[in-house]
Structures are given as C-alpha cells and as structure tokens.
Amino acid sequence: MDRLSPRYEIENHTTSVRDDDHDASFTVRRNGKVFYIQISPSQFVNSPIMTEKYMAYLEVLRLGEEVVGDIYDTDVYEWVFTPFEPLFVELAPNTPGDPKDTKLTLHEHLFPDFFVFALDIIDEKRCPRRIPRERSPCRPSFVRFEDDFLDDLEEWTTFYDPVEVTLSFKNPEDALFKQPRKVLIQKGRIECFFKFCHSSVQITRELKTYKMIAAAGLDCQLNLCRIHGVVMDDSDFILGLLLTYIDCAELPLSMRVHPDEPDDHPPAMRQRWIEQLDTGLGRLHEAGIVWGDVKAENVLIDQNNNAWITDFGGGYTEGWVDREMAETMEGDLMGMAKLRKFIFPSE
Structure with missing residues (x-):
C-alpha cells in the first residue's frame, strides 16, 4: 500500500458469479493478525452515489483485471481499506522487539487472531462495523482422509503438526504479513516448500504419485520434486504438503x-x-x-x-x-x- 499507510497485505477477495449477488469479501493480514471484511449493498443506507461507485468497483473485482475503463484495482482497494486503517493499527499494533527476531510457526500463521468487520455505507459515508465472532469465518483446510489412507501414508512419509513447522523469509518480519512459501522442519535443518491443501481429489492423486516416485527411488536420482511430509492439525484436517524447496526466485x-x-x-x-x-x-x-x-x-x-x-x-x-x-x-x-x-x- 501507499508508504503513508500502515503496512498490511491483501491476501484475497471473493465475489459471487451470480448476477443478483453483489456481496464481496476481503482478507487482510497485518502483524500476524487477520481481518475479514464483508461488503453488502443491503447494508447501504441513503447512499445512491456510493452505491453506484461500489457497483463499478465490484465489476473490476469480478473481472480480475488491473484496470477496467478508468478504474484501477488499486482504486478499489484504497476505497475499501482506507476506513479500516486506524483499526488495523489499533487491533494489530507493531510487535515489540527487533523485527529481525520475528519467528512464527505455521500454526500461528494458519490459526491467527482474527477480526470480522462489515463495511456499511450510511449517508454516503463508509462506516466500518465490527461483527463479534468466536470462530473464524475461514478454515485453512476441510480435507480429511479415510483411516486406511492415513495408515498407508504413515508407512512411507511423515506427519507434521503445524507447530513443528517454522516460516522462513529473507526478511523475518514478512512472516507477519505474507503467505509462506519456504518453511523449515526438523529444528530448521530442512527447507521445504509448503503447498496449501485445497482439493481432496488433487491432493490424493499427488500423494499417490509421490509414493510411486519414492518407491521407484527416483526422488534421489532426478530433478523431481519430492515430498518431505504432510501437515495435519489436531482435528485430522490435512493442511498441506511439505515439498522440495527449489530456489528459483519464484520464477517458473x-x-x-x-x-x-x-x-x-x-x-x-x-x-x-x-x-x-x-x-x-x-x-x-x-x-x-x-x-x-x-x-x-x-x-x-x-x-x-x-x-x-x-x-x-x-x-x-x-x-x-x-x-x-x-x-x-x-x-x-x-x-x-x-x-x-x-x-x-x-x-
């Protein structure tokens, strides 16, 4: 964001594909805490000008383009988040100590403190409204496996609790703001790429393939991505895979x-x-x-x-x-x- 604004990272936004659904939601991370922001025109009161602007901005979000007409996606983000910036600073203040000493586990990243807000518009003014929630509106994964598949996994790979996995960034403070790519296991001895788990079908096929690669001994002979382990939480949800970390400057x-x-x-x-x-x-x-x-x-x-x-x-x-x-x-x-x-x- 602008240098005069407090630092925060926009993780994602979602909109509906239905023409009659004009809601949008955003996820923002700052200093290890997450803000979920919801916008619905049903909460706009006496605000025709702002409603028209929001509908134009919604179209930019739906198309996923950097610019549509004379509207840039950065215009949309500024419009949404500027009213929340004082709340970002208040609820997610800078952590004490030297930022270079920042050290976060994957558990802290995936299960952070969170805040849920709505952005209402009343009399043409943007008004943040906090929504009390005991549980996060988002889970990092809903993927589970049958016991037989888990038993088989345990025979040829390793399960890791997310508290055993540490985030690794060139700038340690980035762990408080950015999605992890490189993580460390076994007390920092092994670097891995953490691949989030989103689809049970995809992850099942991938694990079966990695098993065949390991059984054939190819993971030690060729430049093939290999698996170091599976990250699973206390509720037996599969959070992701720990794969070979390939230092490629994130450029395929x-x-x-x-x-x-x-x-x-x-x-x-x-x-x-x-x-x-x-x-x-x-x-x-x-x-x-x-x-x-x-x-x-x-x-x-x-x-x-x-x-x-x-x-x-x-x-x-x-x-x-x-x-x-x-x-x-x-x-x-x-x-x-x-x-x-x-x-x-x-x-």
Missing part, C-alpha cells in the same frame, strides 16, 4: 524464457533444460508414473540452472495438453513437445 520456466527473445538464454543452457526434462519424464514413464499437468509453469529453474519437474496434482491446461489426453502418458508427451517448442521457439 514460463517467466524465464521469452519466445520473443530467443537469445535471452544461451542455446546450450536451453538444451540442458530440455535434456533434463526429457530424462526425468522418461524415467517417470518407465516406472509407470504420469506427470500430469505438463506446462512451463510446472517447470522450475534453480539457481544452478537445473530444470525441475514439479506439481503432480494432475489435471490439464488448455494449450498444453488436450482434455481427452489429460493424465495419460500420451498427454505427457504432447505437453513435452509443447515445452520443447516453448524453449526453442525458432525450431
């Missing part, structure tokens, strides 16, 4: 290679990437394992310019693999052919 292959700039990376380096991908996919197929959603976004290039195969959650992406070939070896080969063309656009 899709953002490392620019088709309009064929000389951006030397041909020898590009050849190295395609050979590593070909080798990895070939060994997967020899073991009877399907990669699945083959695309440039699922290839990571690490700091040593090695190409890594990631994301075994299945599915397909239009333009990379045809729907009828999704999650098949034939689909993998189709996606690999598209990857080769992406890496070597002039061929």
